[in-house]
Amino acid sequence: MPAILEGKxxxxxxxxxDGQVGQTVAEVLAENGAALAICARTQSNVEERAExxxxxxxxxxxxxxxxxxxxxxxxxxxRVLNEYKKIDILVNLAGGLACYKPAVEHSxxxxxxxxxxxxxxxxxxxxxxxxxxxxxxxxxxxNFARAGLPQANMVAYNCAKAGxxxxxxxxxxxxxxxxxxxxxxxxxxVDTASNVAAMKPKDLKHGPGARISPRPWFSxxxxxxxxxxxx
Numbered sequence: 116m117p118a119i120l121e122g123k124x125x126x127x128x129x130x131x132x133d134g135q136v137g138q139t140v141a142e143v144l145a146e147n148g149a150a151l152a153i154c155a156r157t158q159s160n161v162e163e164r165a166e167x168x169x170x171x172x173x174x175x176x177x178x179x180x181x182x183x184x185x186x187x188x189x190x191x192x193x194r195v196l197n198e199y200k201k202i203d204i205l206v207n208l209a210g211g212l213a214c215y216k217p218a219v220e221h222s223x224x225x226x227x228x229x230x231x232x233x234x235x236x237x238x239x240x241x242x243x244x245x246x247x248x249x250x251x252x253x254x255x256x257x258n259f260a261r262a263g264l265p266q267a268n269m270v271a272y273n274c275a276k277a278g279x280x281x282x283x284x285x286x287x288x289x290x291x292x293x294x295x296x297x298x299x300x301x302x303x304x305v306d307t308a309s310n311v312a313a314m315k316p317k318d319l320k321h322g323p324g325a326r327i328s329p330r331p332w333f334s335x336x337x338x339x340x341x342x343x344x345x346x
Contacts, residue, residue, distance in 0.1 A: 119147025124199040126191075128182055128240055129208035130164045131155035136259070136302075137208040138164055145173035149204065152176040182209045182236035192243045199271040205244050206257045207237035210275070218270040229271035234278040241286055245295065254295025258283045260299040 125144045130137035130153035141153055141164070151173055155161040158179035165177035176198045180187040193201055210233035214225045241256055248254030260280050265273035280299060289296040 118146075120144060120204075120260050121147045121148035123203040124152070124195070124196040124201055125194055125204035125206065126152040126154070126202050126240075126244070127150040127206040127208060128154045128236065129210060131157060133161040133163070137206075138167075139215055140208060141168060141173075141175075142171070144206075145171065145175075148197060150174040152178060152198065152202075154178045154182065154191055154209070181238055185239055188239040188243050190281070191240075192247070198248065201251055202247055202254065203251075204255045204257070205240060205248075208259055209236040209240075210234075210259075212269065212272050213266050214271055217268055222314055226271045230275050232277070233272065233275035234282065237279060238282055241282070241297075241333055245286070245290065248290070248295045249293040253296075254317040256286060256290070256295065256297040258297070258299040260300045262303045270306050316326055 124143075127137055127141045127144065129135070130141050132138075137153070137155075137299075141151055145151055145168055151168060153161055153165060153168070153175060154177075155164070156179065161177045161179050165175040168175045177194060178191050178194055180191045182188055182191075192202070213231075213232065214221060214229050237258055241258075244254070244256070248256075258279050260283065261273075261276040265277075283297055283299040286295075290297050
């Protein structure tokens with residue numbers, strides 16, 4: 116029996132550091148038969164993740180690009196289309212929590228950084244891929260929002276993720292007549308190294324050898340969702 120994503124091409128953004136959500140999502144897509152294009156800002160990181168996927172049998176195109184740069188997003192889409200001739204699935208995973216402090220301590224740079232990395236990147240990538248999916252008769256865009264109510268000390272991140280929900284609903288309405296499905300996954304905060312570093316849990320301050328108590332609102336990047344949407 117062929118894999119459910121056999122013959123499909125998936126572009127996953129934000130596949131950078133080991134142990135991040137993007138790496139796990141890319142692995143699951145490949146296990147289900149998809150050919151992959153993965154993207155991150157740092158060339159060495161994205162190449163390392165690509166090589167791990169290739170060793171597991173995946174076909175992978177690795178591209179280094181900043182998804183907050185309009186020209187680089189266009190070049191990314193062009194490279195994927197040159198390699199595979201189509202994009203069936205876009206997973207917008209670039210971003211993450213980088214600024215954890217009270218709202219009054221957020222600088223304008225903090226605000227712009229968080230909104231750009233989490234919201235602007237998803238908008239630019241989705242906008243760039245939409246015409247190609249439309250012309251091909253459809254596709255799937257998967258965004259990452261967040262579960263639960265906003266939490267303190269994350270004002271820019273909270274607003275960016277609220278924007279992801281609005282972006283998802285808007286694109287779903289605009290894509291439905293063209294067979295483009297747009298959905299958002301809404302996990303809790305995931306215990307990746309970058310999130311833990313940004314939040315600096317109080318248990319980290321107890322000195323060498325201290326145990327970090329599990330947080331009820333942390334989930335693991337290794338718990339990959341099953342049955343990612345396919346066309």
